[in-house]
Amino acid sequence: MNINKTALMLMLFCLFFGGLYAQTKKPVSHTGTTSSVARGKIVYANICLACHMADGGGVQNMNPPLIQTTYVLGDKTALIKIVLNGFKEDVEINGQTYSNNMTPHSDLKDQQIADVLTYVRKSFGNKASTVTMAEVKKVRAANVTK
Numbered sequence: 001m002n003i004n005k006t007a008l009m010l011m012l013f014c015l016f017f018g019g020l021y022a023q024t025k026k027p028v029s030h031t032g033t034t035s036s037v038a039r040g041k042i043v044y045a046n047i048c049l050a051c052h053m054a055d056g057g058g059v060q061n062m063n064p065p066l067i068q069t070t071y072v073l074g075d076k077t078a079l080i081k082i083v084l085n086g087f088k089e090d091v092e093i094n095g096q097t098y099s100n101n102m103t104p105h106s107d108l109k110d111q112q113i114a115d116v117l118t119y120v121r122k123s124f125g126n127k128a129s130t131v132t133m134a135e136v137k138k139v140r141a142a143n144v145t146k
């Protein structure tokens, strides 16, 4: 009888801690596109959203949209430079002109810039490739700020 009790306790013990282990074991990936997009969404919410809006639609004649623009979908070096240096050119996007200035965000870490640009390039209906930390690092190193 005693032995059975011990065995039962052991079984319950294993079930309990086995279950706990299974619950806490969920792998959290720190690399890969999915987590870059997830992190980028947070950077976007904290910094870019105020001007470019949650849906990337911007504000007419003030802050341009980030939906299917040549800047967002195009050359990654140019796009990274916009975040590092800001942007102060008069541009016409989807028939609207924008002459407000975008402030530089060179205080962001390479990974944060990679994440936020990956998020932007894969959100709002955009389907462009990932931006990596290495790419940002390279552009920052070669970047001569005015």
Ligand code: HEC
Binding pocket: 044, 047, 048, 049, 050, 051, 052, 062, 063, 064, 065, 066, 069, 070, 071, 072, 079, 082, 083, 087, 088, 089, 090, 091, 093, 098, 099, 100, 101, 102, 103, 105, 116, 117, 120
């Ligand atoms: C203070 C408001 C403001 C913030 C914050 C801001 N932007 Fe901008 N952004 C602008 C304005 C204004 C322009 C257009 C500048 C011009 O016409 O010279 C612009 C232009 C752009 C462009 C190029 C034009 C286009 O619409 O494709 C991109 C890409 C961009 N911003 C991305 C970002 C990202 C990513 C962030 C966050 C890291 C960000 N911006 C934060 C105001 C802002």
